[in-house]
Amino acid sequence: MNALVPPLLNGTAQGALLLLAALGLSLTFGQMGVINMAHGEFLMIGAFTAYLVQQVIDSSDLSIPVALPVAFVVAGLLGLLLEVSIIRWMYRRPLDTLLVTIGVSLILQQAALQTFPAQGVPVKQPGWLDGQLTILGYSWPLRQSFTIVLAAACVAILSAWLKYTSFGRRIRATVQNRDLAETAGISTRTVDRLTFFVGSGLAGVAGVAASLIGGTNSQMGAQYIIPAFLVVAAGGIGQLKGTVIAAWAVGVALSCFAYWTTGSLAQVLALILVIVFLQVRPQGLFTVRTRSLA
Amino acid sequence: MTKLKPRLSLIGIGVFAVLLLVVAPLVLTDHWLSNLGKYCCWAIAAVGIGLAWGRGGMLVMGQGVFFALGAYSMAMHLTLETAGAGVPGFMVLYDPLAPLPAFWEPFRSAAFTLLAIVLLPVIVAGLLGYALFKRRVKGAYFAILSQALAVALATLISSTIRETGGDTGLSDFKYFFGFVLEDPANRVMVYLIAAALLVVCLLVVWQLYRSRFGELLVATRDAEERVRFLGYDPATVKLVAFVLAALMASIGGAMFVPIVGIITPAEIGAAASILMIAGVAFGGRASLFGPALGAMAVGWGQSSLGSAWPEGWTYIVGLLFIVVILFLPKGLSSLLPRFTAARRSPGEQPAAGTAAPELEAVQS
Numbered sequence: 001m002n003a004l005v006p007p008l009l010n011g012t013a014q015g016a017l018l019l020l021a022a023l024g025l026s027l028t029f030g031q032m033g034v035i036n037m038a039h040g041e042f043l044m045i046g047a048f049t050a051y052l053v054q055q056v057i058d059s060s061d062l063s064i065p066v067a068l069p070v071a072f073v074v075a076g077l078l079g080l081l082l083e084v085s086i087i088r089w090m091y092r093r094p095l096d097t098l099l100v101t102i103g104v105s106l107i108l109q110q111a112a113l114q115t116f117p118a119q120g121v122p123v124k125q126p127g128w129l130d131g132q133l134t135i136l137g138y139s140w141p142l143r144q145s146f147t148i149v150l151a152a153a154c155v156a157i158l159s160a161w162l163k164y165t166s167f168g169r170r171i172r173a174t175v176q177n178r179d180l181a182e183t184a185g186i187s188t189r190t191v192d193r194l195t196f197f198v199g200s201g202l203a204g205v206a207g208v209a210a211s212l213i214g215g216t217n218s219q220m221g222a223q224y225i226i227p228a229f230l231v232v233a234a235g236g237i238g239q240l241k242g243t244v245i246a247a248w249a250v251g252v253a254l255s256c257f258a259y260w261t262t263g264s265l266a267q268v269l270a271l272i273l274v275i276v277f278l279q280v281r282p283q284g285l286f287t288v289r290t291r292s293l294a
Numbered sequence: 295m296t297k298l299k300p301r302l303s304l305i306g307i308g309v310f311a312v313l314l315l316v317v318a319p320l321v322l323t324d325h326w327l328s329n330l331g332k333y334c335c336w337a338i339a340a341v342g343i344g345l346a347w348g349r350g351g352m353l354v355m356g357q358g359v360f361f362a363l364g365a366y367s368m369a370m371h372l373t374l375e376t377a378g379a380g381v382p383g384f385m386v387l388y389d390p391l392a393p394l395p396a397f398w399e400p401f402r403s404a405a406f407t408l409l410a411i412v413l414l415p416v417i418v419a420g421l422l423g424y425a426l427f428k429r430r431v432k433g434a435y436f437a438i439l440s441q442a443l444a445v446a447l448a449t450l451i452s453s454t455i456r457e458t459g460g461d462t463g464l465s466d467f468k469y470f471f472g473f474v475l476e477d478p479a480n481r482v483m484v485y486l487i488a489a490a491l492l493v494v495c496l497l498v499v500w501q502l503y504r505s506r507f508g509e510l511l512v513a514t515r516d517a518e519e520r521v522r523f524l525g526y527d528p529a530t531v532k533l534v535a536f537v538l539a540a541l542m543a544s545i546g547g548a549m550f551v552p553i554v555g556i557i558t559p560a561e562i563g564a565a566a567s568i569l570m571i572a573g574v575a576f577g578g579r580a581s582l583f584g585p586a587l588g589a590m591a592v593g594w595g596q597s598s599l600g601s602a603w604p605e606g607w608t609y610i611v612g613l614l615f616i617v618v619i620l621f622l623p624k625g626l627s628s629l630l631p632r633f634t635a636a637r638r639s640p641g642e643q644p645a646a647g648t649a650a651p652e653l654e655a656v657q658s
Contacts, residue, residue: 100616222564264453275422
């Protein structure tokens with residue numbers, strides 16, 4: 001029993017990080033149908049923002065809480081820029097959006113590689129995350145639980161925002177029936193832009209969390225984008241609860257496989273798991289019922 | 295004009311074949327001929343991508359997987375041929391008494407290797423495609439899953455350094471099915487095989503595009519539901535195109551190994567797979583020559599600019615994706631008919647890259 005505790009706990013933390021990366025995607029892909037391959041690079045920008053904020057605010061106790069909203073705004077504005085300049089021309093060509101944003105992600109990666117040292121930059125962990133939690137005899141780094149708390153907070157805020165605010169209502173209306181929403185007087189263009197801003201901003205928040213756990217370098221976004229997409233696909237489109245469960249399942253699966261075998265084999269096994277799962281439920285865990293074919 | 299077009303394309307393939315097989319070996323130096331051979335290998339894979347993506351609408355972002363199946367099959371055979379009866383040098387490096395892994399053993403046989411290069415991608419793509427297409431996994435899901443597969447395979451190869459050479463890959467091949475690879479004459483022969491295979495692949499897709507299958511494939515891409523309601527199974531149509539594309543990628547990979555002399559996970563991973571897509575998009579995904587010529591152009595850029603000015607090359611590839619997809623979704627090949635059509639007759643519709651000429655023939 002106790003042997004299961006470390007992979008379960010670390011898997012939950014890994015799942016929480018995946019969830020943070022996937023939340024924004026589930027918003028832009030799930031709600032708008034836009035496949036943004038530069039999402040991982042927005043995450044990277046969030047991580048570099050955390051580093052830059054630390055250069056300004058010396059105390060790392062304070063800099064991380066400050067970095068969270070700053071990263072949200074920086075990544076969100078970049079996402080907005082991407083939507084306004086490129087993606088809005090491509091809503092009818094979803095697969096081509098994927099390729100265009102690959103181009104954007106290549107450029108952002110290279111720009112980061114040339115701006116920051118190639119080996120990456122260190123992001124200091126705040127003092128209040130130094131400790132360890134002892135759970136069932138296993139001492140667990142506190143920073144792992146920070147990711148979980150952050151992810152839970154983001155999910156709570158996002159779902160409340162979608163459910164109770166008028167912007168949230170407009171987004172849901174646009175997702176369910178774009179034409180009818182427009183007829184009802186909703187500016188779907190504004191809704192698209194706002195959704196993209198929030199989705200990209202969430203990637204920035206994920207980046208701050210990722211900078212505390214792994215290295216902060218130009219390649220970090222590429223690591224997260226594929227697993228995050230698999231999480232969104234397995235969770236099902238248009239519903240946050242599917243994304244949450246899928247992220248946790250993939251995180252724990254990755255952690256358990258890595259515990260029993262090696263890290264790289266774990267990735268392969270997790271991928272096979274997702275493919276098999278999509279065989280059973282091609283629409284993902286939860287889905288909005290529609291009458292469309294396929 | 296529509297009747298003439300396939301025949302014109304056939305003449306085009308003929309001219310292309312003469313250029314590759316006769317003119318190039320006479321004109322080019324050994325160094326450039328071997329480079330051209332490398333571009334031919336990428337072009338072979340690109341022809342398959344053009345079939346699956348351009349005509350079939352399946353964005354195959356993980357062709358590196360099938361490229362790897364061919365390349366590593368070939369590389370394992372050539373490594374064993376070089377090692378003779380013993381164990382390959384890199385394995386002894388980590389453990390002097392290392393036994394040969396069981397999956398290496400059959401690759402001693404040349405016949406098995408050739409069979410593996412053909413059958414492995416067919417089996418893998420067949421199983422994967424059957425599983426995905428029957429469950430109607432498509433669009434972005436398919437693209438991401440295929441890309442994930444390439445990432446996973448590259449990671450797997452990188453981490454199994456004792457069995458596959460890891461990140462350093464397999465290299466230092468001395469023989470190619472009994473021929474000494476250092477001999478310039480044999481290198482020309484290897485180039486000619488690759489170029490000839492490219493011409494064969496072009497002929498195969500030329501025939502496919504004017505067949506009923508080609509029409510069905512384009513119909514599946516444009517209106518899958520309608521094809522289903524007409525009584526065809528879109529999954530089977532897509533499966534055939536996907537398996538053929540995988541086979542071509544594998545053949546390209548297999549020829550890549552003796553020409554370039556090394557295969558590493560970097561040549562098959564996500565970045566390499568995306569670069570293959572870049573060439574196809576650049577040349578014109580649905581046209582006959584576009585994928586091959588685009589892949590050769592990108593291949594040339596990759597090996598000349600990519601090594602001389604790596605930072606700039608990444609920006610160029612990124613911009614290429616943005617500019618071509620945004621403004622020129624049918625690639626460079628769409629510029630040519632637009633140009634000639636504007637000159638010839640103002641009333642005639644330009645033969646657009648994605649609209650199959652065969653469909654127009656049926657309508658008229």
